[in-house]
Amino acid sequence: MRILLVExxxxxxxxxxxxxxxxxxVVDEADNGKDxxxxxxxESYDVLILDRMLPGGIxxxxxxxxxxxxxxxxxxxxxxxxxxxxxxxxxxxxxxDDYVTKPFAFSELMARVEALGRRGRSEVxxxxxxxxxxxxxxxxxxxxxxxxxxIDLQPREFRLLEFLxxxxxxxxxxxxxxxxxxxxxFDPQTNVIDVHVSRLRQKVDxxxxxxxxxxxxxxxYILRAD
Amino acid sequence: xxxxxxLVKSFKPRWPVRxxxxxxxxxxxxxxxxxxxxxLSFIWWNTTGQIERRVEVAVQVDAHDLAQRAxxxxxxxxxxxxxxxxxxxxxxxxxxxxxxxxxxxYAGNLPGWPTAVSGTDHFYELAIQRDxxxxxxxxxxxxxxxxxxxxxxxxxxxxELVRHVLMDTLIWAWIMVSLLAAxxxxxxxxxxxxxxxxxxxxxxxxxxxxxxxRMPLTGNETDxxxxxxxxxxxxxxxxxxxxRQVSNAIAHDLRTPITRARARLEEASVTATSxxxxxxxVDRAVVDLDHVTxxxxxxxxxxxxxxxxxxxxFTDLEVPPLLEGLAELYEASAEEASLRLKLRVDAVRPVxxxxxxxxxxxxxxxxxxxxxxxxxTDVVMHxxxxxxxxxxxxxxxxxxxxxxxxxxxxxxxxxxxAARHTPGSGLGLSLVQAVVALHxxxxxxxxxxxxxxVTLYIPSLGGELVREGSIV
Numbered sequence: 001m002r003i004l005l006v007e008x009x010x011x012x013x014x015x016x017x018x019x020x021x022x023x024x025x026v027v028d029e030a031d032n033g034k035d036x037x038x039x040x041x042x043e044s045y046d047v048l049i050l051d052r053m054l055p056g057g058i059x060x061x062x063x064x065x066x067x068x069x070x071x072x073x074x075x076x077x078x079x080x081x082x083x084x085x086x087x088x089x090x091x092x093x094x095x096x097d098d099y100v101t102k103p104f105a106f107s108e109l110m111a112r113v114e115a116l117g118r119r120g121r122s123e124v125x126x127x128x129x130x131x132x133x134x135x136x137x138x139x140x141x142x143x144x145x146x147x148x149x150x151i152d153l154q155p156r157e158f159r160l161l162e163f164l165x166x167x168x169x170x171x172x173x174x175x176x177x178x179x180x181x182x183x184x185x186f187d188p189q190t191n192v193i194d195v196h197v198s199r200l201r202q203k204v205d206x207x208x209x210x211x212x213x214x215x216x217x218x219x220x221y222i223l224r225a226d
Numbered sequence: 227x228x229x230x231x232x233l234v235k236s237f238k239p240r241w242p243v244r245x246x247x248x249x250x251x252x253x254x255x256x257x258x259x260x261x262x263x264x265x266l267s268f269i270w271w272n273t274t275g276q277i278e279r280r281v282e283v284a285v286q287v288d289a290h291d292l293a294q295r296a297x298x299x300x301x302x303x304x305x306x307x308x309x310x311x312x313x314x315x316x317x318x319x320x321x322x323x324x325x326x327x328x329x330x331x332y333a334g335n336l337p338g339w340p341t342a343v344s345g346t347d348h349f350y351e352l353a354i355q356r357d358x359x360x361x362x363x364x365x366x367x368x369x370x371x372x373x374x375x376x377x378x379x380x381x382x383x384x385x386e387l388v389r390h391v392l393m394d395t396l397i398w399a400w401i402m403v404s405l406l407a408a409x410x411x412x413x414x415x416x417x418x419x420x421x422x423x424x425x426x427x428x429x430x431x432x433x434x435x436x437x438x439x440r441m442p443l444t445g446n447e448t449d450x451x452x453x454x455x456x457x458x459x460x461x462x463x464x465x466x467x468x469x470r471q472v473s474n475a476i477a478h479d480l481r482t483p484i485t486r487a488r489a490r491l492e493e494a495s496v497t498a499t500s501x502x503x504x505x506x507x508v509d510r511a512v513v514d515l516d517h518v519t520x521x522x523x524x525x526x527x528x529x530x531x532x533x534x535x536x537x538x539x540f541t542d543l544e545v546p547p548l549l550e551g552l553a554e555l556y557e558a559s560a561e562e563a564s565l566r567l568k569l570r571v572d573a574v575r576p577v578x579x580x581x582x583x584x585x586x587x588x589x590x591x592x593x594x595x596x597x598x599x600x601x602x603t604d605v606v607m608h609x610x611x612x613x614x615x616x617x618x619x620x621x622x623x624x625x626x627x628x629x630x631x632x633x634x635x636x637x638x639x640x641x642x643x644a645a646r647h648t649p650g651s652g653l654g655l656s657l658v659q660a661v662v663a664l665h666x667x668x669x670x671x672x673x674x675x676x677x678x679x680v681t682l683y684i685p686s687l688g689g690e691l692v693r694e695g696s697i698v
Contacts, residue, residue: 059483084538088539089416089539103515103516105512105517155355156554182551183581184554184582184583184589186582186583186586186589187520187523188589188593189593189597189654190559190593190596190597191559191562192555192556192558192559195558195559195561195562196555196558198562199558218509
């Protein structure tokens, strides 16, 4: 993917840049709002990562608003030290697609960037069937089959699996699952998400000889075919 | 034309006395002196008026009587009557003069017809010569049928004297009253100063940092001020305590993980022999730092909630779906810990609140319950109505809390003895408390022997009860 990173802190920028490049992405960088806006307008990117607070009068939200006014729909992830829910809402209202607060784990940022990049490409045609290896999901009939065998899932389990399948091959974090599958925006003290994933595994993976859902240490989960 | 602002201001008459106490005293004094003056003037005017009228009435009655005598007894009768009256006039204040048409004096004690008395239509008041002394008299002249002239009068010297004495007395009384008023005003000012002074002394002491001082309650009207000030001080004291406690807690609870992370990194940097060892040290340091971050976030959130300004996201909420969602989320965790999570929702009214904050608060309670409940027991979430409040209770069969711990449970960083060795920051209940307070509700802890029950009471919106079946 082609990614633009606008971040003024040198250490954070170098850290994110290195991680994204190691993951095989092409990344442009800018350390102030003016350069960032110029690049965002003149070049074409798959995902923009914008820091909210930037020096030089143009902050991340201003860049975002300018782009949206010009009908530029490139997915935008806002980075911010403002953890307040109101700030998050303001960022999303301005046209942001996701919001990560500092300090963040790189795995969290990476997972969200990949999810955004994927969305930019795949949401053109609404899908009614999802398939990964021998797993099939019928979104209309709400049925799941693996190797031709029907699997009974609770509605929430279905949504969880659907989210994993839609992001097959990508790491999804626990926070992402809590936000997207349950629509909760808090940090649970206990391992609520792990327990739900483990239940899903019991139904989707346990009866079969190879597993689709894998745990990624310090990051989250991935559903992949290998 | 517009007049410059400063001119307008300078033309306004301004009362020169700034002291409230002095103004108070001045107002008191002037009202006192003015009312006393009015009162005394009225007495004076009324008394002297009475005297005047009595003289006039006496003269008129006398003259009328004499005129009748003249009619009945003729001139001789009249002369006799006058003489008679003069003889019987003990006070020696009656004045008479009867003259014939030619001016001849027939009777009376006046030496001659006073030149000033020229008409018969009103009373004359003039100085006269009586025997050997001069005096003042009030008299009226009458023309009798037959052309005779009659003067009836009264010596008003005595009355004048009374008037003067009365006038003097009243003026002295007024002076006394004024002095009393001035004294009273000074006393009033003193009382005023004392009242204000006691408030000022206490607040000054507080301003200097002595937060333990309180206004004395004296039982008078200033108590309402004193009480308000005391309540204000109480709140400031509590807030200061909170700040102190939080800064101590921050010093301890944030320093500890930071110190741990620092020690790990430093030790690894000096002693680690393999990349593996170095990596694991770094990973653990990251976990410590994440813990620091989460404490920070919780603290900030609590502070923000306590400031009471976060009501932007308030909407009318149905409680049952919110609880069902949470129960569904936590049911798996409960089962994992060999607990049964039971949800009971009675008919409840909607509440006005922030969905995410309430979810967070209840999630904290469920986290705690699942953390502390022994396996095989039930965790119950129960919602219903008490009066106008919606209550949501989360009950477990864990170790519970001692009454002392309950009183301190919502303090930031407080951790009960039983919780000392479990992971957590001691901010969970503080956050719940802050969320509930933001919703104008309250949190009640109770020891269920065994176990802890935490009940949140949130004012409901008036409206229809939502009938909701029990879900287990």
